[in-house]
Amino acid sequence: MNVRQWSRDLGLGVRFAFTGGREGWVRMVLTAVGVGLGVALLLLTTALPNILTARDRVEDARQDFSADYTVAKADDTVLLAVTDTSWHGKDIRGRLLEPEGAKSPLPPGIGHFPAKGEMVVSPALKRLLESDGAKLLRERIPYRITGNIDDSGLIGSHELVYYAGAEGLSPHSGGTRVERLKAFGNPNPTPEKTDPVLIMMTLVVFVVLLMPVAVFIAAAVRFGGERRDRRLAALRLVGSDSRMTRRIAAGEALAGALLGLVVGTVFFLIGRQVAGSAEVMGESFFPSYLDPSPTLAALVAVAVPAAAVLVTLLAMRGVVVEPLGVVRTAKPSRRRLWWRLLLPLAGLAMLYPMVGHGRDNGAFNEYLVVGGVLLLLVGVTALLPWLVEAVVGRLGGGSVSWQLAVRRLQLSSGTAARMVNGIAVAVAGAIALQMLFAGVESQYTKETGKDPGRAQMQVSLSGSGLPAAAARTRFARTEGVRTSVTLSTGQAGGERRDPERSVGFTVGDCAALREVARLPSCHDGDVFALDTPGYDAEYMAQIRPLMRPGTRVWIDPTEGEVRGREIHWTLPATVRTAPARKDSLQSDPTGLLVTPSALPAKAASVLHDQVFLRLDDSVPDAEEYVRTTAARVDALSYPWTWSATEQSNRYTSLRTGLFIGAVCVLALIGASLLVSQLEQLRERRKLLSSLLAFGTRRRTLGLSVLWQTAVPIALGLLLASVVGLALGALLLKMADTAVSIDWASVLSMAGAGAAVVLAVTLLSMPPLIRLMRPEGLRTE
Known part of the structure; x- marks a missing residue:
């Protein structure tokens, strides 16, 4: 391989992308937005370890529980009473402080001890206390606000915390906890005993959330592929060979990916600031917590452009760009099934040795867990194009809108499958995780011995x-x-x-x-x-x-x-x-x-x-x-x-993290699908205008677009359900838990995916109507 030749051809493709006129710029923008959305979510994921580390650091620094009950009153001690409460389901962390000397330790985030009857509060609690509907809460926390708690004493921007001054405290065991402390913080943090099943669930959550992102990035770099291939035919006329043409095409994709990195970074920075004012399921963060790991961020910066080049080269293998046109409209060879089945089978083979492992046999092999789940989900992306091609090839007559949709799917089933791949992967992973969480929930839930029917x-x-x-x-x-x-x-x-x-x-x-x-x-x-x-x-x-x-x-x-x-x-x-x-x-x-x-x-x-x-x-x-x-x-x-019951905090936190991640992924799915749909409509502008000019009704064309989306998504959800159920059953077996299927959850996951696609289709209708005009027949 000639490195100089590769560099020159890739550079030429980058130049064509930026100097390709209006069409080239539109394709670049669409690609950059699609890739940018994925990059933003990847950068957010690389910041997750720092979020957990930052929150744990604050929790350790303000820890006020002492196992030493013999601390004597001294010049460097403080009496502390825990006065936690809640307001409409939101926890409020409260402490009463009584310093016992000039050297009494201060908790993180405050610069002085409040006097009796005064308190310092977090900004979120101050806003809550000043709101109109908090009269009862003001009566419960009747201290005068004299200051704010700094970020160093809070784990999130929406955390509700106060420190109030007190007199006459004394350690006792009745009511709330009152202790004498010489220092805040955890001087000897002991690592919590790891739970193999929870670690395995964490790994699966990360793979399931990130896999749709990778699928969408791979699809985004192929936006505008048909127009690009026709432009490349002109290069064959001036002497470029097929390999050079592929490298130039890869260069164009590389340009879109590089611009996508910039756009993704901008999206991430905007999202980082928004995260500082957002709260999801009671969890909030400071923007400073969302600093990506430099190593992981560098990996994203290298992997995304490399993936763009690789995906384009692989896609171009199925296209013959000749000097007089693109041989894409000829009847393609049927997709082979055997090698597509190898991917999920290999994933099953990697996971099967851990069946029956449970939490009593040590840690799961993290490489086998990640690799097995990854191959099963990749298997969805490999099987779906074959399934769509096999089904639409057998579809026949019906209404005009149905026939238009079926014929379009028969001509470009691969494009339809690419649009649905991300949804299918997300739904398959969601079904598997839903089964896993529902199956092991009883293991992390214990009876309290309390009967809420007797007292509340x-x-x-x-x-x-x-x-x-x-x-x-x-x-x-x-x-x-x-x-x-x-x-x-x-x-x-x-x-x-x-x-x-x-x-x-x-x-x-x-x-x-x-x-x-x-x-x-x-x-x-x-x-x-x-x-x-x-x-x-x-x-x-x-x-x-x-x-x-x-x-x-x-x-x-x-x-x-x-x-x-x-x-x-x-x-x-x-x-x-x-x-x-x-x-x-x-x-x-x-x-x-x-x-x-x-x-x-x-x-x-x-x-x-x-x-x-x-x-x-x-x-x-x-x-x-x-x-x-x-x-x-x-x-x-x-x-x-x-x-009647209470759940493990680690299990609850993981489930909360899964929910937040799923919201982000669904938002990405919707945005990316909308961009992809708009790109498809732009590619078919002349065709739609021609059909309209020949008398086709707008309603018929609109229904045809709806059918073109509905058929692949139905097949994708069907395949996702089968793979998700198989993966969920295998994960439950690995956790040594009885296999059970909550069909309501399965249907809800599939329904969520279908709802996203329906919303995207409805949002794409106004652009479709604008494209169906005689002006669409103009050419330059």
Whole structure:
């Protein structure tokens, strides 16, 4: 291969692209926009590792959880209380700060400690508090705003965060968390144990999201191929051979790809700024987070032009450019099926050895996972042209619009397949991922033991606010609350200090205790021993002596040599047995049930109070009213909503990332298809004008364009469904999970792809109408 000859021919093609007149520039712009959209998404993908790193860096820097419970008050310590809340489903990170000396550490993002009654807030929270509909939230966070939190203390532009000043804090275990810290941050970060199945799912997500992008870039560099090939025929007249002609064509594609890199970079920079003001599913970022990895960005800059040259050279192998024309209209040889089947079969062969691997047999081979999924999806792009050709070749008569569409598809089935390839690949990957996520969801979802039918919210009081009885009254009067139940818990030991045996007890009035057990009869002063069938027999044998009538126990027994905190209590002469309810408000209740007057008066100060609430579903903001009341009753209370299940954060984050990525890919699919459709209409302007001049109705031509899109997309979605189901089943087998098909999800994925194509077709109708004019017959 002569490098000089290649360089000269490629350079000549680049010159032709930029000096080809109006037609050449239109083709260049279309190619650049198509390639640019793909490049922008690729650059965004290369920035993902930096996004995760930047967010983790901020999270580690502001970490305020300490495992050391023996930190003493000093000049360099700060007391911190967690006062997180939520507003209409949005989490709000709240902290109360009380510095204990001149050297007290500051959390990242703030320059000074706010005074009592003041707070510094994130810009997003400031906007929210100043909005018209946030009256309840302002009552819940009643501090005066004196400053903003810098970006260094936030993980996203829309994160809701505040730091407020406080006095009189002290570490305790009731209600919210209150700690004494010597420094913020995570000094010894321990890597989270990796989950092989989640890593495998992450790899598949990246391949599935990026593969349609690569397909669209490959299709974009072939825009205007028919006109370009006719122009190249003129070069044969002046002496160029077929190889030189192909290299010149590759040079034109290279020019479009290079311009596409520039356009893509501009799109990315615009999108980067937009991302700073956007929020998707509660996630937001700063533009500075979206800095692509230099190595990956360089790889994109090299791979896209190289792919443009390679794709053009491969495409030109099927075209004979002669001095007097292009031999493209002759009947082409039928596409062969055997080699197209080799791609998906090779992908299956790469993935099959990992069937049954699961999460207990170490990590999956990442190269086999990526290679296998990649080959299966590439197999869709290889099989679809054969399928379209095989089907449209057998289609026959019908309406005029149908016959026009079928004949066009028969003449250029490859072009129709190229337009649909990206959609088919995206849908196939989406179906496989939907099956995988649905199949393993139960493995990352666990039961909480809470029954939302019994209570919808629970509030843990800290003891620094109103007494439990007064708090319960305030909650009962809160708008949206139907019923409030207060239960207090404590521990009683058999010895004054360091007891070997201790028993838990629950305090409440008779109505409240009936929410825990089935009581035969109840009056204030009664004590009951809970009977919990099926509970650990050894533990029950240890605590049973402490529940006998007349037994002497100590409430809140002390540890070590500390004295004076324990409270002596003698159980009454009668302790009846009460069976625990299966739907008890408490999880796994054991020990004693005690009415208030049966306890020593001073025992109330060492109990942990919980308020259980049943809400009125007809009140839209019932939860918000409860959280606001909780903040008024006890600033350090911790309200939370009951749910029957909870999911792994890593699984939820991956699913959220998949959704955001899918939105971006669908937007790219729609934009690229629209550009491709406009390019196709431009190529056929004279033909459409000629048909109109011969009396063809505009409605007929419009329907023919719709049929030309509908037939390939139907075949593409059918093929995508088959490949997606096969890939999804194989991935589930690899995760050692039973194969199940959620047909509603499969149909929704296929419907989403069809909806994008329908929207693109409708958007292309106005340009089609403008092209169907007599002026389209003019030539230069």
